[in-house]
Amino acid sequence: QDDMRIALVVKALGIGFFEAAAEGAEEAAAELGNVEIIYTGPTDTTAEGQIEVINSLIAQGVDAIAISANDPDAVSPALQRAMQRGITVVSWDSGVNEEGRMMHLNPSSTPLIGNTIIKLAADHMPDGGQVAILSASATATNQNAWIEAAEEVLPNYPGIELVATVYGDDLSDKSYREAQGLMASYPDLKAIIAPTTVGILASCQAVSDADKIGEINVTGLGLPSEMAGCVVSGATESFAIWNPIDLGYSATMIAHALATGAATAEPGAEIPTGRMGSVTLDDTNTAAMSDPFTYDASNIDQFKDIF
Amino acid sequence: MTDTTRFIPDRLQSPLERRLKSWETLLLAVAVSIFIVNSFTSPYFLNAWNLSDMTFNFTEKAMIAFAMALLIIAGEIDLSVASIIALASTAMGAAVQIGIGTPGLVLIGLGVGLICGAFNGFLVTKLGLPSIVVTIGTMSLFRGISYIILGDQAYRGYPSDFSFFGQGYVFWVISFEFVLFAIIALIYFVILHNTNFGRAVYAIGNNPVGAEFSGIRVARVKFILFLLTGLMSGVAAVCLTSRLASTRPSIAFGWELEIVTMVVLGGVNILGGSGTIPGVVIAAFVMGLVTFGLGLLNVPGIVMSIVIGLLLIGVIALPRLWEKWKS
Amino acid sequence: MLMETDQKSAPTGAEPKVPVLALREVTKTFPGVTALSEVSLELFPGKVTALVGENGAGKSTVVKIMTGIYQPNGGQIEIDGSPVHFPTAQDAGDVGVTAIHQETVLFDELSVAENVFLGHAPRGRFGLIDTSAMMDHSREILDGIGASIDPRTKLKDLGIANKHLVAIARALSIDARVVIMDEPTAALSQKEIEELYELVEELKAQGKAILFISHKFDEIFRIADSYTVFRDGALVGNGAIADVTEAELVKLMVGRDVSQIFPNRERNTGDEIFSVDGYEHPTEFADISFTLRRGEILGFYGLVGAGRSEFMQALFGITRPSSGKVTIDGEDAIIRSPADAVGKGIVYVPEDRGRQGAITTLPIFQNVTLPSLDRTSKNGFLRLAEEFKLAREYTERLDLRAASLDTDVGNLSGGNQQKVVIAKWLATQPKVIILDEPTKGIDIGSKAAVHEFMAELAAQGLAVIMISSEIPEVLGMSDRVIVMREGRIATEVTGEDMTPETLVRHAAGI
Amino acid sequence: MPKQIFTSREFLLTGAIVLLLAIIATRFPAFIAPSNLANVFNDTAPLILLAIGQMIVILTRCIDLSVAANLALTGMVVSMINVAVPGLPVPIIIFVSVAFGALLGMVNGILVWKLEIPPIVVTLGTMTIFRGTIFLLSEGKWINAHEFSEPFKAFPRTELLGLPLMSWIAIAAVILFSVVMSRTTLGRAFYAAGGNPHAATYAGIDVGRTQFWAFTISGALAGLTGYLWVSRFAVAFVDLAGGFELSVVAACVIGGVAIMGGIGSVVGAMLGALFLGIISNALPVVNISPFWQLAISGSAIIIAVALNAQANREKGRIILKRAENAT
């Protein structure tokens, strides 16, 4: 009973990105010693599913919950109850509203991601043209924030026209169909930007099925291991992602620091994150981990076996 | 064959004997065994607060399940209940935006539930359409309206006293939802088992034509049952919205099948004609105990659903297998 | 095929030939009921054997065993003297045993040809069904029995009599050696019945063995060569029809003497209590008006399909008339539903007992109190003790036979089910009771009880309307008779004019 | 005869589809370009395959809620086989998917046939059990595009005479099952067993066994679709095609299949599927927010079932001579 139990709650089990994050969490646990990681989450990306998971974690009296939320508001009351019962709650990746967590760890800064995803597309469109965004579910906070940021920087890229934003709900088949719809509705489309690992893969598939490799560039955020095929086939020139292992690692480190009292979550606080250095909280108790990293044909082979 | 009037006893079997041999007894045994197993497998199980938390896993669904049980006993079904929750919740959310207070919100939630129930009831009883298809249609329609209204947005900002319905406690660990659940269970128990209306429900479920020919207003009774189911969905919408403190169109997605499962597990014949409220109450506890017990062991929800699926088929199949094996 | 000729189990084995089909000490039990106990039966080529017995004697069960629908629990079936098994109806058909069942067992959504050939359709290339051959064959068979029905029409578009002809065609579509007819004339009109008799003669001439089941003695004596009587699932007698009288048969069936005499009633009718004025419906009936007095029994006669049931169901609020007026006890009554009708004191005992009359899966007492719950309950809350009391009062008056009041009605015999339905309505203390074919399919013993009972109801001052298609019953029971034809009143007769000839003439429109 | 063709459900539905296409064309002419229509058909192929199976099941008075879960489980199984033995030729994969799907269907069928458990309960149970099994098999992990072998992914997209094989499979299934349903004993037995189960026994048809075969066919088609689905979208995971069973039932209802059994046709089921497929493909291109889709398909179901009921309404008996002449 001396072990500290930290629960890593993800949007849904089985998604490569979160599996990698769990790996990072285990790494942190090994480094810290005396820490047990409970990797859990619902099987589909619903808020109700996450609430049931949170309830059972409260019942087990875990020491800390680190959550990537399916809905920033719906899970908040449950998390508040967790905090009332003395559980440390942090969110990471996809945030919870301010009442529902002590701090939030963004994988990267939102403006940076917004800029990156547009830039990835623009780099391969010297003459400008139409781009469209294929997002995850319409309720995913992080996606929405990035898209908003991307729209803000759009004026910096003259000639790039954002024609539509559609939602694939992080379901491959739905994303695939949405991508098809985009190609049908916008025959001149030059790029599909999918800031989600499921969406980018599905778009890639849709573009190669439509024989539009070379005409339409699929880009956005994806995992090197999953995207290797797309890069080889040429459907994707380049894409970006931060390292999910690092993200899981950092979230665990932060949760541990807060739960042991080694650090407090307050604006301006600096929290150590082991091998990742440290993060600094802003006035909404939010911190950013690191910059996204871009992958293309030149470096994909090096990373595809890692995550 | 004699021609003298013979005495016919009221009953052959005493009510107690009948009860002991019933489905409810079997189910209760299952529930108790799960309870015992749970207390051995997890050290956190036997804790008042945790047990109280457990009830949140089923109270809202069970409220609807009671009304659904009556509907299924009468030979109909309503698959749109979860979508009614979504629509009622959306309406409440919209009302919050124009500054309506808690009492108004509750009325709106219940009102939308009633309207949706009336719509289903109208299609089934006035137009004579099969309820299983009609409510698959309204299931898409009601939730679809929520999507049209909300799209990718969410309503939040519910007044703080509104949170009582889904998060409040009445006495120590006894939550408001649980009390409401108990009261509703009692009301439905009385309606189904102790009133003329309940008797009509059984009669209709056993033979709608015969009931009509016996002077029962079949269409009216069915319409009321759809209204009640809509109303209970409204009540559940109030509780759930309060518990989540926000509304999205995807709220309560997939609940309809869990509710039907609860009703069937409770011994209600899916083809109509038989079933009891105590059965449904015990089934609610069984499902709550299974999901919570496995949750404490951090078993993923999908694995719990395997257990529920096996229970559903198992509790119906085993007695039949037993009979076959015996003969 | 060589057979041993001595049949030890045959009860009276003076027949010269080997039976085509024989049952040897066949037993069939259902949970709680022994439907047949060690019965034996032999059918010979070119002979018609009549099977008679009270309701529930086990006649239809024998048919189902012979055609592979039920499996016997003991004993065996023999074809040409060698034992056989019929796991499904198909297997019975394969050796040439075919039946016209008591219920019409056909498919509304399929074509006539498919109804005739379902399960044994002619095959063409690749083993696929040869549709055109099927059409041709069905047309031949239908023509053969004098039915001009297009085999391509869907069955649901046919009238009841034609459906019955399709059922007969189906039975003839396999090259049968044994043809079984379970109450084939129950749903047919006189003309069609005559045609059926001709068909039986023809089949007989072709050397087919025929088993004929009927409750009507006149037809048994007309077409059968030999008889077999069942009582309570056991064989109680058989022999040549020429050696037996009707009274002897009845006695064998019931186990006691029964007279076919109708109860003697004092016909003292009271004031007018009920009147119908100008009842109309767009497709079912038109221009119906009549009055009814307390203590009177009004008979409704007509051919099957004359619209009597439809009209009565409109009176009872099941269907809505397009115009017309009902007055009860001098007051106008608006009837939009059965609930309204019951409220006004009009009750209806339907023809279809199992579906419309009783709720067979609910206990007796709940059936009886269903329309009277307002009286047994308090503020809408049930009081079981009151219910049992009410149920007991009325079921005892009708001398119901049942194990207990909480037995499901479905477990009772047909006659007792009818009593439950009547008890249910008497408990509401009605003014007018409508009985639709109250003795249809009821054996002779129970029939007399029902007649007795109707007389008693009238004596108590109820106004009784009785639909019946049996002339002796109509004449024997009614004070007055209305004859319906094609949805209209053909005539109304009383007293001296109530003769079989008048009724038939007006019913048929000749 | 011509009158029968013009008033047939299939004809009316074709009319409705043409009308729908015409409306879409006014806003987005390119939608009715043959190549796009071919695309829409290809996209709808899985729904068509499943709707054929579901139609047969509904014909026999059953319902199969486990089709989507069967699809996902079979899809996961063949994906894992492909990952383990990448060299396995596609025909063997297809054989495995059909056989495995059929096996799952047989599980439903046996429970319905031998234990006489109501189909809705059986398939509700197996639905969750199948899904859970995928989780247990895969440990919740997804299988992604890069893990599949190229031939595995290429099969449904391979073009033959300008259409992908996936479309050809759907076309072949429509033709094959049209023949099976109209010209084989088993096909007619489906209609008979559902149209009048009582009479079917008298005609020598084993109703339970017929239902068993219906579930087996439905399962086999779901299994085949499972392979096509995972190879087309190049992904396999637990929630694959989640909730799709309701679209399948909806397609049948729109296609004129009577939920009470005995009425329906392969072509009708296909048209019903196409109707839904066209709507879901058209909404994005005619610039209606996708959030409208749910409400639109819900309304389509309600309208379709209302029209079907109107067409099937018992006309009542015509006794009066004058009424007979009038109609």
Ligand SMILES: Nc1ncnc2c1ncn2[C@@H]1O[C@H](COP(=O)(O)OP(=O)(O)OP(=O)(O)O)[C@@H](O)[C@H]1O
């Ligand atoms: N499927 C069944 N389950 C249980 N009991 C049955 C079943 N079928 C028949 N019985 C019982 O078996 C007995 C014989 O029934 P059967 O139908 O053979 O009578 P019947 O002589 O044809 O009567 P009727 O003249 O009314 O047609 C009855 O007591 C009946 O209730």
Ligand SMILES: Nc1ncnc2c1ncn2[C@@H]1O[C@H](COP(=O)(O)OP(=O)(O)OP(=O)(O)O)[C@@H](O)[C@H]1O
């Ligand atoms: N076209 C038909 N299709 C199916 N059943 C029919 C058809 N016509 C008549 N019947 C059935 O045949 C039986 C007798 O018909 P109907 O009720 O019309 O006769 P009726 O004149 O009212 O007299 P009765 O009730 O004495 O038979 C009823 O059970 C009825 O349902």
Ligand SMILES: [Mg+2]
């Ligand atoms: Mg019989």
Ligand SMILES: [Mg+2]
């Ligand atoms: Mg009638």
